């Protein structure tokens with residue numbers, strides 16, 4: 001007997017992956033062990049646990065600020081041109097984090113809306 005028979009897929013549960021396409025806690029499997037997402041058994045799309053995007057946003061902003069500070073420090077105080085490289089790393093982090101934030105935030109909001117409608 002697997003977990004999905006014990007768990008009602010239409011009962012909101014933050015600890016279970018939630019498929020934004022199906023709007024259900026569908027069955028899921030892992031395509032590759034290092035993937036950050038599970039794959040939904042019903043629609044084949046990405047499914048993952050709904051998490052509040054706020055703590056991640058704070059950490060992301062801190063990391064990006066710290067990276068930019070390091071680049072600034074290298075260029076001005078140490079007179080080291082590798083600071084330009086550090087800046088580009090900071091930009092890359094910012095890009096990755098904002099993409100992550102957008103998809104997580106969207107997932108979180110649609111889960112919250114759905115959870116409100118399905119509260120039992």
Ligand SMILES: [Zn+2]
Nearest residue numbers: 019022040043
């Ligand atoms: Zn699905």
